Amino acid sequence: xxxxxxxxxxxxxxxxxxxxxxxxxxxxxxxxxLIGFDAGGETDTLGRVVAKAMEDQTGWKIIVENKPGGGxxxxxTGLAVAKPDGQTLGMGxxxxxxxxxxxxGKDLPFDLDxxxxxxxxxxxxxxxxxxxxxxxxxxxxxxxxxxxxxxxLIAFDAKPQELLMNFVGGASGANFKxxxxxxxxxxxxxxxxxxxxxxxxxxxxxxxxESGDVKMIASxxxxxxxxxxxxxxxxxxxxxxxxxxxxFIAAPAGLxxxxxxxxxxxxxxxxxxxxxxxxxxNTLKTEPSDLGPQGTTxxxxxxxxxxxxxxxx
Amino acid sequence: MPDMxxxxxxxxxxxxxxxxxxxxxxxxxxxxxxxxxxIGPVMAMAIAIPFTFFxxxxxxxxxxxxxxxxxxxxxxxxxxxxxTPGTPDAAATALDGHPLAKxxxxxxATKMALYSSITGDTFSDxxxxxxxxxxxxxxxxxxxxxxxxxxxxxxxxIAGLVxxxxxxxxxxxxxxxxxxxxxxDPEHGTPRLxxxxxxxxxxxxxxxxxxxxxxxxxxxxxxxxAGSTPRSxxxxxxxxxPTVSRVSWAEYWSCRYVMARGAVIGTVLGAIPGIGxxxxxxxSYASAKQASDEPESFGKGNIKGIAAAESANSAVMGANLIPxxxxxxxxxxxxxxxxxxxxxxxxxPGPLLFEQQGRLIYGxxxxxxxxxxxxLIVGQFSLRLWTRVISAPESVIFSSALLLCIVGVYxxxxxxxGVAVMLVFAVVGYVMNVFGFPVVVFIIAFFLGGxxxxxxxxxxxxxxxxxxxxxxxxxxxxxxxxxxxSVWWLGFRKKG
Numbered sequence: 010x011x012x013x014x015x016x017x018x019x020x021x022x023x024x025x026x027x028x029x030x031x032x033x034x035x036x037x038x039x040x041x042x043l044i045g046f047d048a049g050g051e052t053d054t055l056g057r058v059v060a061k062a063m064e065d066q067t068g069w070k071i072i073v074e075n076k077p078g079g080g081x082x083x084x085x086t087g088l089a090v091a092k093p094d095g096q097t098l099g100m101g102x103x104x105x106x107x108x109x110x111x112x113x114g115k116d117l118p119f120d121l122d123x124x125x126x127x128x129x130x131x132x133x134x135x136x137x138x139x140x141x142x143x144x145x146x147x148x149x150x151x152x153x154x155x156x157x158x159x160x161x162l163i164a165f166d167a168k169p170q171e172l173l174m175n176f177v178g179g180a181s182g183a184n185f186k187x188x189x190x191x192x193x194x195x196x197x198x199x200x201x202x203x204x205x206x207x208x209x210x211x212x213x214x215x216x217x218x219e220s221g222d223v224k225m226i227a228s229x230x231x232x233x234x235x236x237x238x239x240x241x242x243x244x245x246x247x248x249x250x251x252x253x254x255x256x257f258i259a260a261p262a263g264l265x266x267x268x269x270x271x272x273x274x275x276x277x278x279x280x281x282x283x284x285x286x287x288x289x290x291n292t293l294k295t296e297p298s299d300l301g302p303q304g305t306t307x308x309x310x311x312x313x314x315x316x317x318x319x320x321x322x
Numbered sequence: 323m324p325d326m327x328x329x330x331x332x333x334x335x336x337x338x339x340x341x342x343x344x345x346x347x348x349x350x351x352x353x354x355x356x357x358x359x360x361i362g363p364v365m366a367m368a369i370a371i372p373f374t375f376f377x378x379x380x381x382x383x384x385x386x387x388x389x390x391x392x393x394x395x396x397x398x399x400x401x402x403x404x405x406t407p408g409t410p411d412a413a414a415t416a417l418d419g420h421p422l423a424k425x426x427x428x429x430x431a432t433k434m435a436l437y438s439s440i441t442g443d444t445f446s447d448x449x450x451x452x453x454x455x456x457x458x459x460x461x462x463x464x465x466x467x468x469x470x471x472x473x474x475x476x477x478x479x480i481a482g483l484v485x486x487x488x489x490x491x492x493x494x495x496x497x498x499x500x501x502x503x504x505x506x507d508p509e510h511g512t513p514r515l516x517x518x519x520x521x522x523x524x525x526x527x528x529x530x531x532x533x534x535x536x537x538x539x540x541x542x543x544x545x546x547x548a549g550s551t552p553r554s555x556x557x558x559x560x561x562x563x564p565t566v567s568r569v570s571w572a573e574y575w576s577c578r579y580v581m582a583r584g585a586v587i588g589t590v591l592g593a594i595p596g597i598g599x600x601x602x603x604x605x606s607y608a609s610a611k612q613a614s615d616e617p618e619s620f621g622k623g624n625i626k627g628i629a630a631a632e633s634a635n636s637a638v639m640g641a642n643l644i645p646x647x648x649x650x651x652x653x654x655x656x657x658x659x660x661x662x663x664x665x666x667x668x669x670x671p672g673p674l675l676f677e678q679q680g681r682l683i684y685g686x687x688x689x690x691x692x693x694x695x696x697x698l699i700v701g702q703f704s705l706r707l708w709t710r711v712i713s714a715p716e717s718v719i720f721s722s723a724l725l726l727c728i729v730g731v732y733x734x735x736x737x738x739x740g741v742a743v744m745l746v747f748a749v750v751g752y753v754m755n756v757f758g759f760p761v762v763v764f765i766i767a768f769f770l771g772g773x774x775x776x777x778x779x780x781x782x783x784x785x786x787x788x789x790x791x792x793x794x795x796x797x798x799x800x801x802x803x804x805x806x807x808s809v810w811w812l813g814f815r816k817k818g
Contacts, residue, residue, distance in 0.1 A: 047368070048365070048734075049368035049371050049658070049662055050662065051662070053372070054372055054662060054666055057372035058372060058375060077524065077735070078523060079506075079520040079521065079522075083520045083521045083739075159786075168511045186784075186786075187783065188780050188783050189508045189776070189783075190780070191773075191776060192658075194650065194652055194661075195595070195651070198461075198462065198595065198645075198651045199465065201649060203465075204465030204466060204784070213650065213670075215670065216650065216673060216674055216675075217672060220672070220673040220674050222673060288375060290668070291665055291666055292662075
């Protein structure tokens with residue numbers, strides 16, 4: 010009985026979507042959603058849950074495939090040459106794409122215009138943290154501390170974070186020594202074990218904020234974090250720089266307007282569904298934020314100039 | 323002391339029928355995917371995780387734990403029966419497991435693997451359940467400098483496996499390290515040796531290289547040497563004769579020191595995030611060989627070799643959960659996957675986990691014990707099943723194994739690129755074998771090279787580029803001294 014009612018609901022929803030909000034377009038076969046990262050990671054989990062919500066809401070068949078490599082570069086390389094019929098979509102994170110576009114744009118087989126941007130799913134909240142007994146509480150204090158004998162060791166796990174600290178160091182004369190790590194878990198370990206003075210963190214630190222083991226020095230985003238509204242951003246603390254990692258979904262350039270409208274509306278609905286909201290809240294400690302097709306395009310174009318600034322170009 | 327009510331509630335959750343069924347399902351899936359060359363428990367877990375969001379929390383985690391534990395033993399099956407390990411830690415099992423199977427005792431070899439795997443696993447689970455908190459604090463004290471020193475120590479022990487020719491061993495190790503440098507370098511973000519393939523930015527895909535080198539090259543070798551008359555992939559002399567196929571209590575008991583050492587090595591390396599089961603399996607194997615009165619019998623079907631490798635690589639898993647549960651840090655890919663499963667259920671492993679989710683954690687502990695018991699029982703059936711399967715003509719067995727390797731690598735690396743890498747390394751492995759270069763040494767260097775470089779880079783930043791400053795890190799100094807002693811002792815034993 011329950012199955013039947015779900016089926017009927019799904020049918021109704023797809024009718025409503027097909028005839029009302031979504032103009033005429035509907036896929037003529039299954040939609041492939043390519044994930045630019047390995048199975049089991051955050052991007053993969055988000056992508057699969059969005060795909061499932063979209064399937065339930067629209068009745069379309071969506072197949073999720075992992076195409077890891079180069080932080081999404083391998084997947085977007087393939088996506089750029091796929092047929093723009095709305096049945097091949099790709100999901101990635103903006104930062105590695107923007108960094109590679111800025112650093113080696115000429116070598117890449119695609120550029121910003123190779124894609125039609127459909128939606129963002131959420132913005133990761135990136136914080137700078139320190140152990141709670143560290144002798145500083147904000148960026149100014151950290152900079153002061155770094156001017157001591159041994160400098161300040163700062164752990165990071167992605168290029169833009171390193172560049173942000175270099176930017177701050179260049180502007181303030183701080184003596185930051187940047188320690189490359191492979192994951193946020195490793196950074197937390199280094200903080201808790203007292204092996205570094207400060208580090209970046211994208212959510213893994215929140216339980217330690219609650220337990221009082223770590224403190225937050227700044228938000229590295231272009232805005233404060235929902236769970237720590239009293240901690241100012243790096244920008245508010247006097248350095249005109251930020252890192253805004255977004256999870257986004259794109260299609261090969263050249264979608265028809267109908268297709269684009271139908272897909273972005275379906276994505277928007279899926280992203281704001283309860284299941285997706287719960288997974289985003291649980292993994293990223295934030296709300297879903299879909300910027301829509303225009304907003305996502307602006308985010309990517311603006312991102313290139315921001316990342317160029319990080320590189321001092 | 324934990325609250326008795328919470329503990330009992332957690333355990334009764336674990337021993338509920340639904341949970342039991344999920345554990346059994348997980349173990350069966352795990353043993354199956356572990357035993358099929360090319361697919362592994364890690365991939366099965368990764369695929370299952372998004373679906374566990376739609377399941378209740380404890381059965382979801384219990385299922386994943388079951389898959390993992392089943393896979394730990396399952397991985398030993400193809401390594402022993404066909405000499406085609408799908409993962410590097412099972413390669414250590416193959417060193418003695420396959421020779422024993424070739425002597426006509428495949429059931430005995432797999433049984434020994436099963437018993438020692440469960441012994442090591444249970445030991446590390448008990449450590450996890452009883453003294454995880456102090457151990458996790460100890461693990462936190464291990465910073466990049468200490469872990470770097472620990473890796474040097476591990477290498478110095480494993481060096482005992484280099485084989486007869488030092489020159490060939492060193493060449494294989496250097497080649498492995500070279501392959502580990504492919505991809506974006508950890509310090510400056512410069513892509514190295516990527517030859518225009520963006521797929522290589524993250525380095526050579528580990529699964530593709532391991533399966534190509536270890537499994538596919540062996541399949542190629544067997545297919546190349548196959549004659550026109552069909553013969554079975556392995557001849558089982560034992561049949562149903564229990565005197566050949568069983569592992570007697572005396573034999574099990576004679577491995578007690580080897581297994582205890584393996585379990586301790588696995589537990590220690592598992593509790594410290596960043597090193598993993600490959601190093602543990604080979605370290606345990608190498609030290610068992612060196613401590614033995616008859617080191618020349620290793621590699622020829624000594625059950626102690628199987629016991630050493632399996633007890634260590636299985637002990638890593640339970641101990642991996644120590645940093646995971648207590649401080650929220652995964653020690654391996656499988657542990658990282660468990661964290662994502664926790665996270666999508668809204669549970670953040672970390673300092674408050676035991677207070678906030680005590681019942682769930684005791685439920686998880688109960689499920690782990692349950693999974694060990696299930697593994698033992700299901701294993702008894704599945705090892706017989708697989709030894710039967712393997713007695714089919716070898717042309718059938720090895721061509722289907724090849725197909726499975728291709729499918730597995732296609733799935734886990736996301737496309738044909740990984741398959742191409744696998745085939746290239748299969749040929750490389752074949753050629754290395756023909757010319758007597760030790761493939762195992764290559765694999766160890768390749769798998770540990772990446773993290774070794776990361777820790778070296780971190781150490782150099784922390785020490786300001788001056789290694790003599792390591793003197794300020796007593797644990798690191800002690801480990802380096804141990805490494806020197808071990809190298810000296812190795813040389814001494816060889817001469818003596």
